[in-house]
């Protein structure tokens with residue numbers, strides 16, 4: 001087996017370090033994967049990539065009694081990450097170009113992680129129909145397979161914090177019980193509404209067919225493997241910094257978010273997958289700090305130690321800010337209480353790790 005850590009590829013090292021954190025965080029829960037087969041859809045994406053490295057880390061370090069077998073599917077609509085070529089030669093990993101909307105020829109697996117759906121607003125708005133049907137038809141294909149193949153022990157559907165839309169102040173921090181304030185026809189609706197219907201589909205397959213599906217609602221994850229060209233806010237800011245440009249805010253900078261570092265987020269998702277809470281949704285993210293985009297830009301500059309400023313501009317895209325939530329901050333009591341979930345990496349540490357990754361991984365021509 002190729003040893004990625006010794007391959008002198010420092011990008012691998014960051015993902016390996018995060019995998020170690022996930023393994024430590026999950027502790028005895030890791031063993032539930034012993035000898036299991038796992039399908040990850042959207043495996044080439046930001047979260048998918050870290051899942052792949054976590055499973056690789058388990059096998060490589062003989063953490064389990066029996067190794068895992070991983071099926072990694074992606075249609076590569078957002079490009080081929082570098083790791084794909086390397087993992088093709090690693091025992092137990094099957095990387096395949098598959099579109100979850102059209103391909104329901106599933107391998108026999110015990111766990112399914114359905115992460116196929118473009119997450120960056122700029123890109124899901126470019127591919128709205130593909131986004132809708134990854135979350136609806138793709139999800140249905142997975143659930144139908146699981147109705148007929150009881151070997152599937154658990155399924156994780158990736159929903160989003162965007163199902164809450166733009167909550168009023170009294171619903172922030174936002175609990176899972178909040179019903180949302182969402183447009184069904186606005187520019188973000190392809191994403192928000194397909195995730196909302198996706199959740200409805202999961203709840204009803206769970207009730208009607210006893211399918212063991214659970215739902216994660218991620219709140220703004222960041223870290224290594226999130227491409228610098230992805231057009232989410234943290235890579236946007238670091239792209240400016242790495243190019244020695246002032247950070248360009250395309251808004252008034254007042255909207256707020258909380259951010260969750262990738263290793264904390266993946267640990268949360270795996271805790272959901274390994275639980276028995278079928279048909280349930282969980283917020284996964286950080287409760288604090290709730291930080292404005294202006295403060296985030298200033299913190300990113302401070303971390304880089306470069307003499308840069310924050311400047312304001314308008315996006316050429318008229319709908320860039322339409323339906324953009326003013327505040328986003330989760331209440332994660334449900335995950336804390338039922339899943340024993342807690343985050344460990346604070347924002348500044350996470351940003352430092354991410355900046356170091358971007359210093360070495362800054363191909364600005366990626367899809």
Ligand SMILES: NC(=O)c1ccc[n+]([C@@H]2O[C@H](COP(=O)([O-])OP(=O)(O)OC[C@H]3O[C@@H](n4cnc5c(N)ncnc54)[C@H](O)[C@@H]3O)[C@@H](O)[C@H]2O)c1
Pocket residue numbers: 041042043044045046047048073074075076077078079098099100101114115116117118119120130134138158159160161162217218219220221222
């Ligand atoms: N990262 C976050 O902060 C965040 C926040 C909210 C929700 N989510 C959800 O988590 C999941 C993963 O997010 P991410 O950040 O890794 O997204 P990403 O955009 O980085 O990756 C998504 C991957 O899915 C693939 N894909 C898209 N449509 C597909 C299809 N029909 N068949 C096969 N592959 C397909 C893309 O090629 C891409 O590699 C998504 O469902 C996303 O909506 C993520």
